[in-house]
Amino acid sequence: MSIIEFDKVNKWFGQQHVLRDIDLQVEAGEQVVICGPSGSGKSTLIRLVNRLEAHEEGRLVVDGITIDDNAKSIEAVRRKVGMVFQQFNLFPHLSVLENLTLAPVWVNGTAQKDAEAQAMQQLERVHIAEQAHKYPLQLSGGQQQRVAIARALCLSPRIMLFDEPTSALDPEMIKEVLDVMAELATQGITMLCVTHEMGFARSVANRVIFMDDGQIIEEAPPTDFFDNPQSARLQEFLSRIL
Amino acid sequence: MSDSIVFSPVTARPAPHRTQGISAWARTNLFSDWPNSIATVLLLMIFAWYLPQLIDWAVLKAVVRPDVDACQAAAHAGACWGVVSEKYRTILFGRYPYAEQWRPLAAVLLMLSLVGVSAVPRMWRWYLLPLWLAGMVLFVALMGGSVAGLTPVQTNLWGGLPLTVLLSLGGMTMAFPLAILLAMGRRSTLPVLRTLSSLYVELIRGVPLISVLFMASFMLPLFLPQGVKLDVLIRVLVGIGLFSAAYMAEIVRGGLQAVPQAQTEAAQSLGLGYWKTHGLVLLPQALQAVLPSLVNSFIGNFKDCSLVTIVSLYELTGALSLALGGDVVWRPFFLEGYLFVALIYWSFCFGMSRYSMRLERRLSRSQART
Ligand SMILES: Nc1ncnc2c1ncn2[C@@H]1O[C@H](COP(=O)(O)OP(=O)(O)OP(=O)(O)O)[C@@H](O)[C@H]1O
Numbered sequence A: 001m002s003i004i005e006f007d008k009v010n011k012w013f014g015q016q017h018v019l020r021d022i023d024l025q026v027e028a029g030e031q032v033v034i035c036g037p038s039g040s041g042k043s044t045l046i047r048l049v050n051r052l053e054a055h056e057e058g059r060l061v062v063d064g065i066t067i068d069d070n071a072k073s074i075e076a077v078r079r080k081v082g083m084v085f086q087q088f089n090l091f092p093h094l095s096v097l098e099n100l101t102l103a104p105v106w107v108n109g110t111a112q113k114d115a116e117a118q119a120m121q122q123l124e125r126v127h128i129a130e131q132a133h134k135y136p137l138q139l140s141g142g143q144q145q146r147v148a149i150a151r152a153l154c155l156s157p158r159i160m161l162f163d164e165p166t167s168a169l170d171p172e173m174i175k176e177v178l179d180v181m182a183e184l185a186t187q188g189i190t191m192l193c194v195t196h197e198m199g200f201a202r203s204v205a206n207r208v209i210f211m212d213d214g215q216i217i218e219e220a221p222p223t224d225f226f227d228n229p230q231s232a233r234l235q236e237f238l239s240r241i242l
Numbered sequence B: 001m002s003d004s005i006v007f008s009p010v011t012a013r014p015a016p017h018r019t020q021g022i023s024a025w026a027r028t029n030l031f032s033d034w035p036n037s038i039a040t041v042l043l044l045m046i047f048a049w050y051l052p053q054l055i056d057w058a059v060l061k062a063v064v065r066p067d068v069d070a071c072q073a074a075a076h077a078g079a080c081w082g083v084v085s086e087k088y089r090t091i092l093f094g095r096y097p098y099a100e101q102w103r104p105l106a107a108v109l110l111m112l113s114l115v116g117v118s119a120v121p122r123m124w125r126w127y128l129l130p131l132w133l134a135g136m137v138l139f140v141a142l143m144g145g146s147v148a149g150l151t152p153v154q155t156n157l158w159g160g161l162p163l164t165v166l167l168s169l170g171g172m173t174m175a176f177p178l179a180i181l182l183a184m185g186r187r188s189t190l191p192v193l194r195t196l197s198s199l200y201v202e203l204i205r206g207v208p209l210i211s212v213l214f215m216a217s218f219m220l221p222l223f224l225p226q227g228v229k230l231d232v233l234i235r236v237l238v239g240i241g242l243f244s245a246a247y248m249a250e251i252v253r254g255g256l257q258a259v260p261q262a263q264t265e266a267a268q269s270l271g272l273g274y275w276k277t278h279g280l281v282l283l284p285q286a287l288q289a290v291l292p293s294l295v296n297s298f299i300g301n302f303k304d305c306s307l308v309t310i311v312s313l314y315e316l317t318g319a320l321s322l323a324l325g326g327d328v329v330w331r332p333f334f335l336e337g338y339l340f341v342a343l344i345y346w347s348f349c350f351g352m353s354r355y356s357m358r359l360e361r362r363l364s365r366s367q368a369r370t
């Protein structure tokens, strides 16, 4: 059974039909990159997975949990799914270390000491352990984003969602974040990643998905996706961004 | 190749005129342009005219001894601080039995040291709460007596500074949590909760404190079951708490509104529920953002406590009227008495304002880029 299963999922914002009959299976350990024009519904799609948005129709199952209004299942799924945002969204009033220990201590009930040790490990993993006692706004964008990744990792999630993690970064910082993500990929975490970094998609993803108008237009392994696009819309999209 | 650009280094030169020191400060702050200069000179002249007169009245010709004849002889050319030396105990402690007045003094000192301890950020730990509870109990025991061999003193005899301190601290302690709940209620997704919170805030903000106090002390008993008698002090405390909660709720709501929605999403994605998201992520940022307004409201509340005189509780200003109103001899020197009370109020409020400025600077350190 797949770790994420979309079955005819539909989503509206008011009268606007933003996700239409989405069918998608993601296997455990797979890295999937989602791309598409602005407003095509990429963010909405991945935000359904941890219920930051609610779908109206269809069935969505994440690691065996059916996503619905049930508070218990929402809570359970959020423990298994980590998320990284475009604008980092670190908590500015807490130090880097406190950002990382917050959820383990208050959600999982981990002892403060263990949570800190665990947090330091995750900071090592994203190569930023020396900044543990600074505050987020004292870090560069690239560093903040790596802290955000470490924060999500502290709950030992099975799935990581990335929503354009490098779009708010200066060019010279993009690489440091992508490198960290590539390392994660080799460690077998399931990744669902909205990005327009096509080099990353080509080298890291198992599968690339193209969305337009709230629909999945095409999905293929990266070599086919980039070298042999089937639909006219994808061909046009690729010609514009490559 | 005569038009190729060649880099020629520029050595640092001193600034054309001084940018530091007193004269530079005066130039930018006092004499930056004509209107500014005129205002400066005018204000200096006013000071030069009035300051000597003020010093003359308040210090040089003042009578400090509690001596009515000397005061009358000075005949308002000099201040009569004697009224303070004569009456300060009534002003500070109201109708509290004279022989027992060490108790309210100890109670006030106790509260002030608690405030002092709580003001140090290093002390912000869980044990502050039981410490405050113990402090409150001790305060009431000291004031009310009938424990540990202290003679009982009815609450209607409590007065002066301890009453002011009790009403403002107690009122604030009640108001603060209520204000946070109201602010959260007004932002709730549940329509009933939202409407009720809005209704409460709008209702309370629409009436003056004096009528809330009046209702609290005369109408509240009507709603209580027969035989249950609530002390007037508690009724008034509840009134003040309910009143300031409405104002503080709006301040807190403003602060919550200023925290980006993305912070909520980040907290949710980490599995934090509604209460933890608020307690750990949103409220700390919101309260920090509105700290100056909160302190402002606390200062306002502190002074508003003087209104409790209308329900026969004699806090500082009430105690002053008590001390001088019935005394034909000293009555002419109300002004000096009021100045004394004003000085007490001012030093409290000034302390609060300085403290909030320090706290702001400290809290904003985490926001600063280095
Ligand atoms: N909270 C919301 N309320 C109403 N409409 C929304 C909301 N969020 C998104 N939308 C609309 O839903 C559609 C899909 O939005 P979404 O953010 O998923 O697009 P996207 O593919 O992530 O675009 P981008 O590349 O710009 O981030 C857009 O038309 C957007 O205007």
Ligand SMILES: [Mg+2]
Residues within 6 Å of the ligand: A042, A043, A044, A163, A164
């Ligand atoms: Mg998006």
